[in-house]
Amino acid sequence: MDAISVIRAKRDRGELTGEQIDWIIDAYTRGVVADEQMSALAMAVYLNGMTRSEISRWTAAMIASGERMDFSALPRPTADKHSTGGVGDKITLPLAPLVAACGAAVPQLSGRGLGHTGGTLDKLESIPGWRASLSNTEMMDVLRDVGSVICAAGDGLAPADKRLYALRDVTGTVESLPLIASSIMSKKIAEGTGALVLDVKAGSGAFMKNAEDARELAATMVELGADHGVRTVALLTDMNTPLGLTAGNALEVRESVEVLAGGGPADVVELTVALAREMLDAAGLPDADPAKALADGSAMDVWREMVTAQGGDADAELPWARERHVVTAATSGVLTRLDAYAVGLSAWRLGAGRARKEDPVQAGAGIQLHARPGDHITAGAPLLTLHTDTPGAFAYAEAALEDAIEIGPAESYASTPLILDRVG
Ligand code: URA
Numbered sequence: 001m002d003a004i005s006v007i008r009a010k011r012d013r014g015e016l017t018g019e020q021i022d023w024i025i026d027a028y029t030r031g032v033v034a035d036e037q038m039s040a041l042a043m044a045v046y047l048n049g050m051t052r053s054e055i056s057r058w059t060a061a062m063i064a065s066g067e068r069m070d071f072s073a074l075p076r077p078t079a080d081k082h083s084t085g086g087v088g089d090k091i092t093l094p095l096a097p098l099v100a101a102c103g104a105a106v107p108q109l110s111g112r113g114l115g116h117t118g119g120t121l122d123k124l125e126s127i128p129g130w131r132a133s134l135s136n137t138e139m140m141d142v143l144r145d146v147g148s149v150i151c152a153a154g155d156g157l158a159p160a161d162k163r164l165y166a167l168r169d170v171t172g173t174v175e176s177l178p179l180i181a182s183s184i185m186s187k188k189i190a191e192g193t194g195a196l197v198l199d200v201k202a203g204s205g206a207f208m209k210n211a212e213d214a215r216e217l218a219a220t221m222v223e224l225g226a227d228h229g230v231r232t233v234a235l236l237t238d239m240n241t242p243l244g245l246t247a248g249n250a251l252e253v254r255e256s257v258e259v260l261a262g263g264g265p266a267d268v269v270e271l272t273v274a275l276a277r278e279m280l281d282a283a284g285l286p287d288a289d290p291a292k293a294l295a296d297g298s299a300m301d302v303w304r305e306m307v308t309a310q311g312g313d314a315d316a317e318l319p320w321a322r323e324r325h326v327v328t329a330a331t332s333g334v335l336t337r338l339d340a341y342a343v344g345l346s347a348w349r350l351g352a353g354r355a356r357k358e359d360p361v362q363a364g365a366g367i368q369l370h371a372r373p374g375d376h377i378t379a380g381a382p383l384l385t386l387h388t389d390t391p392g393a394f395a396y397a398e399a400a401l402e403d404a405i406e407i408g409p410a411e412s413y414a415s416t417p418l419i420l421d422r423v424g
Contacts, residue, residue, distance in 0.1 A: 003027070003037040010044035018057045025061035029160045035167055042164070042173040050178035055220060056227050058178070062186035063228070065160035069107070069136070069192035074144060076105040079279040080193035082184055084217070085117040087205040087344035088242035092120045092150060093256035094264075094272050094294075097302035099279045100147030102288035106279075107143055109153040109191050113353045113361070116205070116344030118247065121152055122353075126250035126319055126363035130312030142309045147302055151310070158186045166357075175207060177217055185224040195231045195282035197275055198222070202420065203240035205340025211236060211420055218423040231282045233424030237271060238416055241373055242343045244268040248352040248366010248387060250318040260300040267372075267418050269294070274419055321351075321364030321387035325394045329377045333407040338373055342404030343384075346397040350388040362389050367397075374415055377407055 001023040009016055024041065027033040050058065071078045079099055083089055096106040110132075113119030121132040132152045134142065142149040155162070161183050168174045188196050198221055201207070202214035218234035225232025244265040246255045258264040259272060276290035293299045304314040329335075347353065351362035368385040371377055383405060386397050 003033045003041075007037060007040050007044060010041060010048060013048045015051050016054050021054065021057045022061050025058065025065060025160050028163065029065040038164065039167055039171045039173070042168055042171060042176070042179065045178055046173045046176040052220070052223070055178045055182055056224060059182040059186050059189070059224050060228075062158050062160045062182060063190045066158050066190060067156040068190050069157070071105065071107060071143070071192050071194070074105050076103060076147065077195065077283040077285065078107055078193045079104040079195040079197070079283040080106060080108055080188060080191065081197045081199060081275055081279060082188055083199040084180075084184070084201050084207055086201045086203075086239040086243060087117060087340040087347070088244050088247040088252065089118065089201075090123060090244065090246075090252035090256045091199065091268065091272055091275060093123065093253065094259040094268075094299065094303070095275055096148040096150055097260065097306055098272060098276050098290050098293055098299040101293040101298040101302045102276065102280050102290055103285050104147075104280060104283040105143050106148035107139065107191060107193060108148065108150040109157070109187065110150055111153075112357070115353065116341060116348050118249065118252065118347070118353060120150060122361050123249045123252050124150060124312075126253055127307060127312040127314075128316040130307060131310050134310070142306065146305045146309050148306050149310070150306070153187060153191070158190045161186050177213070177220065180207065181217060181220040181224060185221050189225070189228045189230055193230060195279060196225055197278040197282060198232065198234035199271070199275060200234050200236050201239035202236060203238055203340060205242065205344050206239035215421065215423060222424045233278055233282060233422065235274065235278065235419055236421040236423065238418050238420055239340050240416070241338050242340050242369065243271065245369045245372070246366060247343055247347040248350070248364070249361060250320070250363045251366045251368060251387065253318055257303070260294065260303050262295050262297075270418055319363040321362060322389045323387070323391040323394075325386045326382045327384040327386065327398065327401065329379055329381050329383050329407060331407050332379045333377060334410045334413045335371050335373050335375050335377050335383075335405070336408045336413045337404070337406040338369065338371075339404035342401050343367055343369075346386070346400035346404075349396045349400055350386055350393050351390055365389065374413055
């Protein structure tokens with residue numbers, strides 16, 4: 001077998017054989033196939049797609065490139081959630097302890113932010129002392145003792161995806177349905193969860209800009225889960241507006257703690273509870289009541305234990321950025337649009353996100369929303385507060401918001417549901 005014949009087969013719109021897929025993924029992981037050859041193949045896949053059976057084999061080969069974790073010794077069923085990413089998406093923070101408080105074990109391997117979407121690990125690292133990197137043994141201990149753990153994936157998990165994702169990031173081949181589905185599912189299946197709930201986002205702040213593409217991605221991932229014995233369902237959710245009232249690391253941790261304390265923005269609570277119900281159902285715990293676990297403080301108790309078990313100080317004051325700037329409404333009316341992508345880009349320019357993997361993020365940077373679409377606004381009222389340690393960023397952050405805010409008559413506003421559909 002050789003890389004050039006595999007590249008030519010996909011370039012010429014052929015279907016790759018199982019042997020070709022197994023060989024190229026294994027050879028790439030071992031460094032026998034070069035980055036430039038894998039880039040050419042990724043671009044051929046981007047342009048010509050893959051059949052369902054190619055995607056399934058590609059996913060299996062990526063899983064086989066590394067270790068597969070095993071939680072069968074735990075006394076509780078396992079359930080995990082994956083979001084395809086959005087602006088203000090802090091749901092993992094309240095969700096993992098909430099589902100653990102209801103009786104499942106939640107092994108939540110999470111990532112860092114790149115570009116306009118935030119990363120769960122970056123958010124949690126704004127808690128003084130909190131550690132994202134745990135050994136497999138430490139992860140298992142937290143899971144057994146607390147019930148939920150949120151940490152970075154170890155290097156042994158789907159190493160083929162680690163290399164390939166970094167390559168796709170710099171070769172314009174991220175936005176390919178077969179490559180996204182296999183990338184996400186290889187990591188989640190290798191992680192060893194028994195049940196998986198996917199939050200597949202559609203809208204300006206998401207990978208998938210429209211609901212049809214998001215539905216196809218969701219259906220593909222649900223089938224891949226079933227192929228590998230993981231009970232998988234997906235919710236399609238709206239990402240045209242940021243989730244909640246904050247985008248940025250410490251800002252989003254504060255909002256998550258408000259949700260765990262029984263408050264918080266209605267949309268964050270709605271999605272947290274809906275995803276928790278799906279996870280508990282898929283884990284075989286349909287009678288658990290996540291709304292009660294938020295109201296009675298048991299989810300908060302698990303959160304505090306989880307933060308403490310990972311070295312964090314659950315009582316510490318979270319950092320604030322040094323400088324603030326308030327954006328006000330130019331006219332009166334109803335806020336008809338607050339664009340998620342623009343808010344994410346603006347928060348990123350303020351220092352909440354990174355341009356390259358190795359860049360640091362500012363814990364306090366980001367954006368607070370004072371209004372959401374559908375709210376009545378008076379001219380001059382505050383709409384957003386921008387936070388940063390680097391005030392030179394305000395002008396760039398405001399420029400990102402230029403066409404993001406629309407205020408109009410009440411009749412021009414049409415509300416959209418947060419949860420668009422369920423697949424699975
Ligand atoms: N997240 C992943 O893990 N992989 C992708 O390809 C896209 C988003």
